[in-house]
Amino acid sequence: MKTIHSIAAAFLALGLVSCGGDKKTDSVPTASTETTATAESSGTNAYDPKRGIGKHENVDVSTFDPAMAAEGRKLAEVKCTSCHKPTEEKLVGPGWKGVTQRQTPEWIMNFITNPDPMIDVDPELQKQLELCLVRMPNQGLNDTEARQILEYMREIDGAK
Amino acid sequence: MKSLKFFGLGSVMALLLVSGCKPKGTETAVTGDAAERVYVAPGKYDEYYNFVSGGFNGQVNVYGLPSGRLLKVLPVFSQNPENGYGYSEETKPMLETSHGFIPWDDQHHLSLSQTNGEVDGRWLFANANNTPRVARLDLKTFKTVEILEIPNSAGNHSSPFLTENTEYVVAGTRFAVPTDDQSGDVPIESFKSNFKGVLSFIGIDKQSGEMDLSFQIEAPGINFDLSHAGKKKSGDWFFFSCYNSEKANTLLEVNASQNDKDFIMAVNWKKAAELVKAGKGRKVTTEYAHNKFDESTHTATSTMKKEVIVLSVEDMKDAMFMIPCPKSPHGCDVDPTGEYIVGSGKLAALIPVFSFDKMIKAIADKNFAGEFDGVKVIKYEAALHGEVQKPGLGPLHTEFDGKGNAYTSMFVSSEVVKWNIKDLKVLDRQPTFYSVGHLMIPGGDSAKPFGKYLVAYNKITKDRYLPTGPELAQSAQLYDISGDKMKLLLDFPTFGEPHYAQALPGDMLKDQVKFFRIEDNKHPYATKGEAESKVVREGNKVHVYMTSIRSHFAPDNIEGIRVGDEVYFHVTNLEQDWDIPHGFAIKGAQNAELLIMPGETCTLKWMPKKPGMYPMYCTDFCSALHQEMQGYVRVSPAGSNTPLIYSLNNKKDNAQSPVKAGETK
Numbered sequence: 001m002k003t004i005h006s007i008a009a010a011f012l013a014l015g016l017v018s019c020g021g022d023k024k025t026d027s028v029p030t031a032s033t034e035t036t037a038t039a040e041s042s043g044t045n046a047y048d049p050k051r052g053i054g055k056h057e058n059v060d061v062s063t064f065d066p067a068m069a070a071e072g073r074k075l076a077e078v079k080c081t082s083c084h085k086p087t088e089e090k091l092v093g094p095g096w097k098g099v100t101q102r103q104t105p106e107w108i109m110n111f112i113t114n115p116d117p118m119i120d121v122d123p124e125l126q127k128q129l130e131l132c133l134v135r136m137p138n139q140g141l142n143d144t145e146a147r148q149i150l151e152y153m154r155e156i157d158g159a160k
Numbered sequence: 161m162k163s164l165k166f167f168g169l170g171s172v173m174a175l176l177l178v179s180g181c182k183p184k185g186t187e188t189a190v191t192g193d194a195a196e197r198v199y200v201a202p203g204k205y206d207e208y209y210n211f212v213s214g215g216f217n218g219q220v221n222v223y224g225l226p227s228g229r230l231l232k233v234l235p236v237f238s239q240n241p242e243n244g245y246g247y248s249e250e251t252k253p254m255l256e257t258s259h260g261f262i263p264w265d266d267q268h269h270l271s272l273s274q275t276n277g278e279v280d281g282r283w284l285f286a287n288a289n290n291t292p293r294v295a296r297l298d299l300k301t302f303k304t305v306e307i308l309e310i311p312n313s314a315g316n317h318s319s320p321f322l323t324e325n326t327e328y329v330v331a332g333t334r335f336a337v338p339t340d341d342q343s344g345d346v347p348i349e350s351f352k353s354n355f356k357g358v359l360s361f362i363g364i365d366k367q368s369g370e371m372d373l374s375f376q377i378e379a380p381g382i383n384f385d386l387s388h389a390g391k392k393k394s395g396d397w398f399f400f401s402c403y404n405s406e407k408a409n410t411l412l413e414v415n416a417s418q419n420d421k422d423f424i425m426a427v428n429w430k431k432a433a434e435l436v437k438a439g440k441g442r443k444v445t446t447e448y449a450h451n452k453f454d455e456s457t458h459t460a461t462s463t464m465k466k467e468v469i470v471l472s473v474e475d476m477k478d479a480m481f482m483i484p485c486p487k488s489p490h491g492c493d494v495d496p497t498g499e500y501i502v503g504s505g506k507l508a509a510l511i512p513v514f515s516f517d518k519m520i521k522a523i524a525d526k527n528f529a530g531e532f533d534g535v536k537v538i539k540y541e542a543a544l545h546g547e548v549q550k551p552g553l554g555p556l557h558t559e560f561d562g563k564g565n566a567y568t569s570m571f572v573s574s575e576v577v578k579w580n581i582k583d584l585k586v587l588d589r590q591p592t593f594y595s596v597g598h599l600m601i602p603g604g605d606s607a608k609p610f611g612k613y614l615v616a617y618n619k620i621t622k623d624r625y626l627p628t629g630p631e632l633a634q635s636a637q638l639y640d641i642s643g644d645k646m647k648l649l650l651d652f653p654t655f656g657e658p659h660y661a662q663a664l665p666g667d668m669l670k671d672q673v674k675f676f677r678i679e680d681n682k683h684p685y686a687t688k689g690e691a692e693s694k695v696v697r698e699g700n701k702v703h704v705y706m707t708s709i710r711s712h713f714a715p716d717n718i719e720g721i722r723v724g725d726e727v728y729f730h731v732t733n734l735e736q737d738w739d740i741p742h743g744f745a746i747k748g749a750q751n752a753e754l755l756i757m758p759g760e761t762c763t764l765k766w767m768p769k770k771p772g773m774y775p776m777y778c779t780d781f782c783s784a785l786h787q788e789m790q791g792y793v794r795v796s797p798a799g800s801n802t803p804l805i806y807s808l809n810n811k812k813d814n815a816q817s818p819v820k821a822g823e824t825k
Contacts, residue, residue: 078678078689082709082734092712133784134710140675140736 049124053117054110056146061105064159065151072145072152079139080149086156093132100157105150112139113146198638198650200227208602208663210615211270211284212636214238215657218265220286220297225602225613225663226638228652236295236304237265237288243755245304249728249763250683251453253462257291257309258447266290269320269386269660273369277324277391277496277607281668283369285320285329292316294331294362296369301455301673308371309448311468312339312358312378318387318492319360324395324607328429329371331360332384332400336407339378339470340446351409355381358470359400361429373448375436375469377427377476380533381407383416384425386491386557391607392498394516396430399501401485401492405532417507421484421540423532424492424503426519431479432471441469456682458760473534481523482532484540486512491557495566496607500545500581502566504555511548511555511568513584519543548584551577556597557660559604561611561641567604569596569616576616576639578646590646592637595620601641602663610665614639614646617658625653634658674738676759683761685730690714695806695822702727702804702822708742708756709734710783713776716791720804720822723771723797729754732761743779746793753779768795 051057076084083092099108103124111118111125115136119125129135141149151159200206206224209231214221218238222231239246239255246255246263255262265288273283284297292310297303310316315334322329336355338344346354356378363374383404390397402423408415435441446468453460473480486508493502501514521527522542529539554572561567565587568577574595578588598617602610621635633653640647678688687693687705693714696703702725707714713731721727731744735758745753746766754762768774778789796802804822 077691079734079736082690082707082712082714092710135783137710137735137740138737140677 047121049122050104050107052107052110052114052122054114056106056109056113056143059105059109059147059150061150061154061159064154066155068148068151069155069159070152072148072150072155075141075145075149076152079141083134083136090132092134093136094128096153096156098157100150100154100159108150108153109143109146111136112149113141113143114138194647194649197640198226198228200224200229205666206231207666208610208613209666209669210600210602210661210663211272212617212654212661213270213286213659214267214655215659216266217655218267218288219655220267220270220284221655221658222302223636223652223654224666225615226649228636228638228650232302233655234297234302234304236286236297237262237267237293237307239263239752241752244752244762244764247752247764248754249765250459250761253460254304254307254451254453256451256462257293257449258311258464259291262291264290265293267659268317270662271320271322271329272606272662272664273326273364274322274324274606275326277395277498279603279606279608279662279664279668280326281664283326284662285322287316287319287331289316289334292319292331292333294320294329294371296371298369298455299669300671303453303455305453305455306369306371307449307451308362308373309450310360310362310373311446311448312356312376312444312470313337313360315383318384318400320362321387321389321398323389323398323429324391326364326366326369328374328389328433329362329364330387330389330398330429331362332387333358334383334385336381336383336404339444341444348409352381352407355407357382357384357402359384359427361432370452371450373465373468375432375441375471376444377432377471377480379425379473379480380535382423385489388492388494388501388605389429390494390498390501390516391496394494394498394501396428397516398427398429399492399494400425400427401489401503402482403488403490417488419487421486422488422505423482423537424485424489424501424514425535426481426483427476428479432476435471435475435479436469440475441471444468444470454682455676456680458676458681458683458762477534477536480535481519482535482537483514483519483543484529484537485514486510491555491568493558493560493566493605495560495581496562496609498607502558502568504558504568506554506556506571508555509550509553511551511558511579513545513548513581514543515545518545546584548579548586551579551586552589557599559599559601559614560609561601561604561614562609563611567599567601567614567641567646569599571595571597571619576614576646578641588645590639590648592616592618593624593635593651594618594622596637597658598660600661600663602665612640612642613649614641615661615663617654617661619657621653624651675736675740676757678732678734678736678759681732681759681761683730683732685728685763686761687730687732689734690808693806693808694820695720695804696825697804697822698825700725704729704806706731706744707734708732708744708778708789710740711778711785711789713744713778713789713791714808715806715820717793717807717819718791718804718822719794719806720802721768721793721795722800722802723768723795725768727766727768727793729764729766729776730761731756731764733758735759740782741780742782742789744776745779746776747774755780768793771795771797 088097208225210223235245292313296306313333317334318332387400404416485503486505489503491504527542552570733756
């Protein structure tokens with residue numbers, strides 16, 4: 001399955017290169033076929049690039065919670081920092097600095113809890129995949145953990 | 161072209177040979193829609209998991225039914241280089257015994273745990289025949305989690321069969337041997353006086369499944385072949401088939417076939433357990449290993465036990481009886497109602513079926529024919545329900561469909577014979593290819609068979625697949641038994657030699673572990689996050705706390721290892737997504753690779769023999785950048801003072817990575 005994943009990723013990358021960014025997802029069957037199908041059936045046009053795919057909407061970021069950010073940092077050191085730096089520097093994946101300005105809180109929460117289906121359709125993620133060539137692994141985050149990581153990302157970007 | 165012609169001719173010749181002397185009619189036996197009925201489309205699941213014994217490769221193999229697709233090979237009693245089982249530091253203790261580390265065994269029979277006589281999908285038990293052991297596999301992870309050695313035994317053949325609520329798993333010895341507290345250094349001529357046939361009853365903890373050798377019964381020195389527990393009304397009893405009642409010890413194929421009848425031994429295990437509770441039995445000093453795998457530390461431990469309680473024939477006088485059974489009974493199978501006990505006299509031209517009610521009545525009426533080494537022998541006719549006449553040649557094993565029918569494998573005449581349990585009439589027969597051993601119907605030895613399919617496990621497979629030199633894969637054959645007549649649907653190759661098997665519906669296993677939560681990893685050398693990666697020297701031992709994630713190791717380069725060092729790579733897979741294992745291999749390793757599941761920590765011991773630069777890499781293709789998942793270990797001569805440093809692949813321009821100093825304790 002993982003091989004198919006990486007083949008799918010390669011195909012996707014090839015597709016992007018040869019067809020100049022055709023947004024249609026590849027139809028290689030993978031374990032995420034069902035979720036992909038859902039994304040497709042709703043139509044790529046229906047995809048909201050500001051929100052992504054997932055259950056998170058209207059994430060309240062009106063106040064900053066330093067305790068939550070501290071928890072997020074601990075989590076990140078187990079699950080994220082093998083591939084992401086808190087600076088702008090790219091490691092395996094892009095650096096986190098500035099991500100909360102580029103993306104909405106909903107998009108970030110949805111992506112980090114539901115990476116595969118979003119990588120398949122999101123134009124920004126497809127561009128990143130072409131650069132990084134590694135699909136972001138699902139790290140099995142629950143909703144609280146995802147929110148804590150978002151808070152840590154906001155802290156990196158200067159939230160107080 | 162030439163080879164095609166050759167094959168064509170070969171097949172024709174093979175067909176001629178087949179029609180000459182082998183069972184006829186496979187081609188016609190396969191109906192037109194057979195392929196359709198076993199076709200499972202990509203992405204669709206099979207109906208059943210079929211757990212098949214790995215025979216002399218020591219493992220358990222899992223197939224999907226009806227497709228016959230191999231789903232997994234589960235290492236149990238043999239080292240497995242594919243994933244490092246029995247090679248990694250964590251799993252080596254699983255193969256410890258009182259004889260030391262044993263990397264192989266002969267795996268024969270399997271038993272799925274039961275509740276109220278029905279399969280419940282919790283555990284799978286497996287026996288090791290050669291160095292007697294019983295293993296328990298956890299069906300949440302499909303991992304071997306416990307192995308218990310069986311003392312006072314040799315050839316653990318009538319094993320591992322379970323009582324209907326998984327209270328006990330049994331292990332009856334095939335070889336009569338002197339018990340461990342008597343010296344085995346005795347003349348073979350003293351067989352009749354010194355040799356005993358010990359039956360072991362292993363208690364199973366209701367919640368954890370953990371095994372404990374509760375007691376043993378020192379039965380007469382004959383060979384125990386197979387067994388099954390009773391169910392429902394016969395649930396307190398265990399039945400064992402016995403051969404060599406002659407107690408011969410040379411040229412057994414002649415000398416153990418002298419008596420017209422051997423026995424089925426009936427043991428009331430509930431009474432035996434009560435006797436032990438009441439303080440009966442002698443304590444025998446012996447040694448046997450108890451190995452357990454802890455899923456939170458991902459690590460096994462081995463403990464040596466020193467004592468076991470053994471009940472004598474005298475202790476068991478009201479709880480153990482012999483029933484005469486025509487010639488060398490092999491299978492000993494109890495029907496779903498618990499009333500009928502089918503003995504399969506493999507040298508007899510009939511199948512005897514015993515009645516539990518009649519057996520109980522015969523005991524109450526003292527309807528005995530005499531004694532065998534102090535065990536009362538019930539009169540054959542007093543316990544007999546009836547005989548299936550001329551069923552075929554070489555009856556071995558019987559399974560049940562839950563609709564009143566029994567299916568018996570015929571080794572010599574290579575066929576499966578269906579017969580009615582009540583009136584004992586033969587209803588149908590189908591050829592197998594060839595020399596069938598065990599049969600399996602999902603749930604077919606339980607109180608609730610799923611009587612839709614039957615699988616025959618064949619010991620010979622000539623003419624079934626493309627030739628592969630003198631050795632061929634053995635075969636399993638799938639029959640549809642939903643109608644009046646059996647229909648052959650499919651055959652597929654198996655690991656040799658498949659013995660018994662078990663199967664359950666796939667939807668019974670819904671709570672599969674998909675990855676290990678990194679938060680729950682209690683391995684003492686776990687590295688939870690790349691920031692914790694480090695290299696620590698303790699004298700000549702070097703511990704590498706390494707992480708892996710798509711697509712790099714941390715650290716990825718290590719210098720300062722010296723010849724004479726014992727290097728322990730403790731690799732933690734940081735992935736938290738399922739089916740993303742990472743491998744780890746290093747040049748010159750004398751054991752194997754590791755295959756580390758998401759969230760797991762595994763350890764490979766490596767002792768470099770000469771100075772040099774040693775590449776290491778991930779063996780399991782994990783992403784488009786899998787080939788980049790690699791690193792180097794520099795080994796200097798013994799006694800050199802190359803500083804212990806390592807690099808973390810964490811710089812944008814990593815042409816020259818930053819290095820950290822290793823720690824020394």
